[in-house]
Structure formats: C-alpha cells, structure tokens
Amino acid sequence: MRGDPYAPLRPPYAIARPRSSTAALSKGDLQVADPAANAASHPAGDDPSRRDFIHIAAITAAAGAAGAVAWPFIAQMNPSADTLALASVEYDLTKIEPGLQVTINWRGKPLFIRNRTPEQIASAVKDDGASMPDPQPDAERHKDGKANWLVLVGSCTHLGCVPTVGGGDYGGWFCPCHGSHYDTSGRIRKGPAPKNLVVPEYAFLSDTKVKIG
Amino acid sequence: MSGHSTYQPKSGFSRWMDQRLPVGRLVWDSFVDYPTPRNLNYWWTFGAILSLCLGVQILTGIVLAMHYTPSAAAAFSSVEHIMRNVNYGWLIRYMHANGASMFFIAVYLHMLRGLYYGSYKAPREILWILGCVIYGLMMATAFMGYVLPWGQMSFHGAVVITNLLGAFPIVGETITTLLWGGFAVDEPTLKRFFSLHYLLPFMIAGVVILHIWALHVVGQNNPTGVDPKSKADTLPFTPYATVKDGFAVSVFLILFAIFVFYMPNALGHADNYVPANPLVTPSHIVPEWYFLPFYAILRAVPDKLMGVLAMFGAIGCLFALPWLDTSKVRSMRYRPQAKLYFVIFLVVCVILGFCGAKLPDDQVIPGLTTFTLVDSPLNSFVWLSRLATLYYFAYFLVIMPVLGLTEKPLAVPETIATPALSHPATVPAEATAAPEMKG
Numbered sequence: 001m002r003g004d005p006y007a008p009l010r011p012p013y014a015i016a017r018p019r020s021s022t023a024a025l026s027k028g029d030l031q032v033a034d035p036a037a038n039a040a041s042h043p044a045g046d047d048p049s050r051r052d053f054i055h056i057a058a059i060t061a062a063a064g065a066a067g068a069v070a071w072p073f074i075a076q077m078n079p080s081a082d083t084l085a086l087a088s089v090e091y092d093l094t095k096i097e098p099g100l101q102v103t104i105n106w107r108g109k110p111l112f113i114r115n116r117t118p119e120q121i122a123s124a125v126k127d128d129g130a131s132m133p134d135p136q137p138d139a140e141r142h143k144d145g146k147a148n149w150l151v152l153v154g155s156c157t158h159l160g161c162v163p164t165v166g167g168g169d170y171g172g173w174f175c176p177c178h179g180s181h182y183d184t185s186g187r188i189r190k191g192p193a194p195k196n197l198v199v200p201e202y203a204f205l206s207d208t209k210v211k212i213g
Numbered sequence: 214m215s216g217h218s219t220y221q222p223k224s225g226f227s228r229w230m231d232q233r234l235p236v237g238r239l240v241w242d243s244f245v246d247y248p249t250p251r252n253l254n255y256w257w258t259f260g261a262i263l264s265l266c267l268g269v270q271i272l273t274g275i276v277l278a279m280h281y282t283p284s285a286a287a288a289f290s291s292v293e294h295i296m297r298n299v300n301y302g303w304l305i306r307y308m309h310a311n312g313a314s315m316f317f318i319a320v321y322l323h324m325l326r327g328l329y330y331g332s333y334k335a336p337r338e339i340l341w342i343l344g345c346v347i348y349g350l351m352m353a354t355a356f357m358g359y360v361l362p363w364g365q366m367s368f369h370g371a372v373v374i375t376n377l378l379g380a381f382p383i384v385g386e387t388i389t390t391l392l393w394g395g396f397a398v399d400e401p402t403l404k405r406f407f408s409l410h411y412l413l414p415f416m417i418a419g420v421v422i423l424h425i426w427a428l429h430v431v432g433q434n435n436p437t438g439v440d441p442k443s444k445a446d447t448l449p450f451t452p453y454a455t456v457k458d459g460f461a462v463s464v465f466l467i468l469f470a471i472f473v474f475y476m477p478n479a480l481g482h483a484d485n486y487v488p489a490n491p492l493v494t495p496s497h498i499v500p501e502w503y504f505l506p507f508y509a510i511l512r513a514v515p516d517k518l519m520g521v522l523a524m525f526g527a528i529g530c531l532f533a534l535p536w537l538d539t540s541k542v543r544s545m546r547y548r549p550q551a552k553l554y555f556v557i558f559l560v561v562c563v564i565l566g567f568c569g570a571k572l573p574d575d576q577v578i579p580g581l582t583t584f585t586l587v588d589s590p591l592n593s594f595v596w597l598s599r600l601a602t603l604y605y606f607a608y609f610l611v612i613m614p615v616l617g618l619t620e621k622p623l624a625v626p627e628t629i630a631t632p633a634l635s636h637p638a639t640v641p642a643e644a645t646a647a648p649e650m651k652g
Contacts, residue, residue, distance in 0.1 A: 176498065
C-alpha cells in the first residue's frame with residue numbers, strides 16, 4: 001500500500017516499451033519498470049493467498065447476493081396468497097339425478113361429480129382385475145358406502161383437457177384431445193394418459209352435501 | 214470474409230461522425246460493399262423477408278398492446294373491441310395474426326434452404342445454432358401470443374402445452390405451477406404470457422443481430438456450397454442483393470396481403486372466436502398450422518413422457534445437425550442420394566402436419582377396416598404419424614451420419630465462377646459476367 005494516497009501515481013507496472021514499434025513484444029519486455037515501486041506495492045504479509053481469499057470471498061458474496069435478488073423474481077411466479085386461499089368448495093348433491101354428472105369449477109379446474117347407476121358401478125367393479133396402466137380397485141375411488149358418488153378432477157392426466165362424460169370404449173369418459181379412454185371409475189384404460197383421473201380430497205358433510213378441498 | 218473497409222466518408226459531417234461512432238461505415242461494410250456470392254438464388258432472399266416479418270410483428274404488436282386488456286375477464290372482449298371499434302384495428306390485428314403465419318412460412322423455407330444447401334456445416338455451426346435459437350424463441354412467442362385472445366383454442370392450447378412440462382418426473386408439477394401461477398391456466402397465466410409475449414420479440418431481435426454478425430464473419434453459403442475464392446466469385450450486396458431481396462419481399466407481401474384482405478381467418482380456428490371456458494374442451498383441439506408436425510410427433514408416441522421428449526427431440530435434432538451430417542460436400546446439388554432423402558423428408562414433414570390436424574383414430578383411407586396388425590388399426594392417422602415420426606428421426610440420426618460416409622458425390626466445381634463462366638451461354642470471352650471487374 002502507498003504511504004501517501006495523493007502522491008502522483010508512478011506507474012509501478014509500466015511495461016518497458018520496445019525501442020522500435022515494429023519489434024515484437026517478447027516475454028522479457030514485460031518487466032516491471034521500477035522494482036522498488038513493486039516492492040512498495042507488495043508490503044510484507046500481502047501475499048497472493050490473502051488476495052485469493054479476498055477474491056473468493058467477494059465472488060461468493062456477490063453470487064449469494066445475486067441468488068437472493070433472483071429469488072423473489074422467481075417466487076413471484078408461484079400462486080399468490082389469494083389464489084391459494086380459494087381452496088375448498090361445497091356442493092349440494094340432491095341436484096344430480098342417477099346417471100348424470102355435474103361439472104363445477106374448483107381451483108380453476110373442472111371438477112366432476114357423477115351419480116353412477118348400479119350398472120356403471122357393476123361394470124367398474126367387474127374390471128377391477130383387468131390389466132390397466134394405473135391399476136386401482138373401484139372401492140378405492142369412492143367413499144365407503146357411497147359407491148354411486150364419484151368425485152374427480154376433470155382434467156385428463158395426459159395434457160389437461162376436459163374429458164367428455166359417457167364417451168370412449170369403456171363408457172366412462174373420453175378425452176377429445178389425444179384419445180384417452182376412462183372407464184366408469186375414472187381409471188385410464190386406453191390412450192396416452194398415464195394416470196387415473198385424480199380423486200381430490202373431499203368429505204361428505206351430510207348425505208346430500210359434499211365439501212371438496 | 215470481412216476484408217478491410219472501403220468506406221469513404223463523403224461529407225464533413227460523416228467524416229466527423231466516422232471518428233466518433235462509425236455507424237455509416239458499419240452500414241456500408243455490411244449492406245452496401247459486402248461481398249455476396251454471385252450465384253445466390255431466390256432461396257437466399259428469406260433473410261430480408263424474415264427481417265421484414267419481425268418488423269411487422271413488432272410494429273403491429275405495439276399498436277395492439279395499446280388497445281388490448283390482459284385479463285381473463287376482459288381479454289376476449291378487448292380483442293373484439295380492437296376488431297369492431299378501434300380505427301383500422303381489424304387491419305392491424307389481421308396483419309399481426311396472419312403475420313405470424315407468414316413469419317413461419319418464411320422461416321421454414323429459410324431453414325429448408327439451409328438443410329438443402331448444407332448451410333449448417335463448418336464454419337457456419339454457430340450461425341445455424343443461433344438460427345435454431347431464433348426459431349425456438351419464435352415458437353414460444355407465437356404460442357403465448359395465441360393465448361392472449363383468451364378464446365377456447367387459446368385457453369385449451371395453453372392447457373395442453375403447459376401440461377407438456379408436467380410430464381417430467383419429480384419437477385414437472387412444480388414447473389407447471391410456477392408457469393401457471395396457480396393450479397390451472399388462469400388469470401395469472403394470461404398476464405405473464407402477455408408480458409413475455411411483449412418481451413420475446415426483442416430477444417429475437419437481439420439474437421437476429423448475433424445471427425447476422427455470425428453470417429458476416431463466415432460469409433454466406435451459396436448454391437454450390439463452394440466458398441468464394443476470388444473477387445470473380447462475389448458481387449457487392451448493393452445493388453445486387455438489395456434489389457433481389459426487394460423483389461422477393463414484394464412478391465411475399467402480395468401473398469401476405471391476399472391472406473390479410475381476402476382470407477384473414479383461413480389459418481385460424483373458428484373455436485377461438487368462442488370465449489374461453491375452462492369446463493369444456495373443444496371437441497377437436499389443434500394447434501396453429503406451424504406446430505402441427507410436432508403435435509403429430511407428440512401424439513404418435515403412446516407414452517406421455519416419451520411423447521414430450523420426442524417432440525422436444527425433434528427440435529433438438531436441428532441443433533445437433535452440424536455434427537450429425539458427416540458429408541464433406543455442403544450442397545445437395547452434388548449429393549444425388551441425399552437429395553432423394555431430402556425430398557422424402559419434405560413429404561414426411563407435410564404428412565406429419567396433415568396427421569397433426571386429424572383425429573388420431575380416424576381412418577386415413579375411409580372405409581378400409583381390414584388393414585390391421587396384432588389388434589392395431591394401421592389405417593389410422595396415429596399409425597401414419599408413427600411411420601412419419603420414425604422417418605423424421607431416422608433422417609437426422611441415421612441417414613445424415615451414414616450417407617455422408619457411404620455416398621459418392623458428384624464433382625464439385627473448383628470455384629463459384631467456374632460453372633457459370635464455362636457454361637455454353639457465356640462462351641464469348643468479352644461477355645464477362647462480372648461487371649464490377651470492368652475498368
């Protein structure tokens with residue numbers, strides 16, 4: 001370090017100029033002009049390892065700061081508090097005749113509530129042993145003793161289209177986008193979808209009222 | 214390629230400017246004096262056409278953004294407001310919507326030109342990859358722009374495409390939630406898509422500058438694929454390329470105008486004039502025409518994740534092409550076998566586009582039901598697209614690497630000028646085809 005910071009700057013690292021401008025710079029030309037000045041800029045103890053430490057510490061701090069600044073800019077893209085607050089919805093089941101389905105909006109997605117006929121339940125139970133991409137018995141897809149009520153997220157597990165009720169080879173749902181066939185239990189049977197229609201978290205508040213979410 | 218500058222500032226001001234910010238020199242060196250191969254054909258005019266397309270999209274887009282409302286409740290009606298109330302709003306919107314299709318027509322022809330004449334080969338790898346980056350940005354921009362009117366196709370297109378990313382194991386759901394800003398495509402999704410749709414064209418413009426920079430470092434390829442060796446092989450950019458580009462741009466604008474004024478909705482889908490309804494998916498959902506081949510590849514694979522990987526892989530092949538093609542000869546003009554496979558590749562791309570627009574289980578040849586193999590109805594679009602997908606990947610991953618080693622190319626001319634000057638039509642020696650060499 002210099003004793004007097006306001007002293008006129010001598011160039012301690014000045015490069016010895018080659019005599020002729022056409023002469024190529026050889027390694028030997030890159031000498032420090034004044035060895036004394038060089039020594040002054042490197043007082044005892046100011047060794048390279050200490051400098052390395054400062055460099056690494058500064059770069060690490062800067063990287064940490066950059067990450068800390070980037071975090072809110074990425075996190076703002078996640079669902080906001082009001083979106084997260086729209087969690088549950090209640091529905092009165094008396095409106096749904098056997099064999100029919102209603103579609104309601106839940107968290108911006110369609111939600112199917114289907115009142116299955118005994119034949120539809122029977123056909124779902126009959127296929128419990130059939131080979132399917134995501135095997136699951138029908139009993140696991142409805143609440144105990146409420147086999148007629150099927151509550152499903154109405155998004156195809158392939159790419160999120162809304163399957164149409166009653167379509168397809170298995171009488172459950174058919175997705176018009178890429179041809180996935182679901183059975184009357186909402187299980188994937190044929191087509192590109194990898195999973196069964198999702199059963200959301202729900203509970204019966206009474207025999208005729210259900211709360212989803 | 215870029216030799217020393219021949220720019221001569223003419224006025225006092227341009228001399229003063231040249232010493233401070235040599236913009237005039239840059240323009241002169243890049244677009245006036247810049248040497249272009251003398252044998253460039255009309256396939257080399259798409260650079261100018263594409264620059265125009267980007268300009269049109271940015272200009273019309275900025276105007277549309279002045280009248281558009283990015284909210285789930287008001288987006289659809291604000292687009293109708295543009296169509297019905299805003300002065301010339303219909304014209305500007307039709308220019309923007311059809312401009313996107315024109316942009317893709319031009320970029321596909323530009324890419325096929327590069328494929329045919331080997332414009333991706335050394336030393337033009339970075340130039341080619343920058344082009345692929347532009348294409349990727351274009352697809353992202355076009356996709357997000359299509360969502361903005363918030364019609365049925367907009368909405369469910371967005372649902373399908375964002376769900377593609379959900380196919381990735383473990384991180385998939387986190388990515389889609391982050392992308393949507395909720396549990397489904399909704400208000401926050403529309404708002405961020407609008408913001409990004411405004412941003413990306415300027416990123417495209419930035420990469421275009423890099424693309425042109427890289428082009429001017431390595432120089433243009435040409436139909437022979439032989440690098441210019443002397444001044445006899447080149448012509449100055451102005452007037453030769455500028456006038457040719459100008460003519461091609463005019464022809465292109467006629468096509469553009471036919472669409473804008475006579476068939477503005479021919480390339481769109483009627484369902485997008487129905488406001489978005491998250492509870493009902495249109496019975497037949499298709500992307501815009503320029504995505505159809507990739508959509509067909511996605512549907513061709515029965516597994517969700519593999520389908521998504523195949524779709525992205527189809528684009529990924531383009532990035533790797535400079536190293537997949539092993540042929541020493543650039544231009545397919547001298548590769549008769551490669552030419553044949555290239556034509557099949559073209560047909561396959563069209564077939565894929567056609568399959569992408571159809572329902573997968575529909576019959577290709579109506580009425581023929583006996584054509585089945587092990588319970589698989591082969592007479593269906595999904596099987597046709599499987600076949601085409603197979604060729605698409607084979608072209609890049611098998612044919613290109615193997616053919617370069619096995620085929621025997623035709624004799625490649627020594628220089629660009631050789632075939633032109635030795636042509637019978639140019640036999641009289643005084644009929645030199647290099648006017649700039651006179652005097």
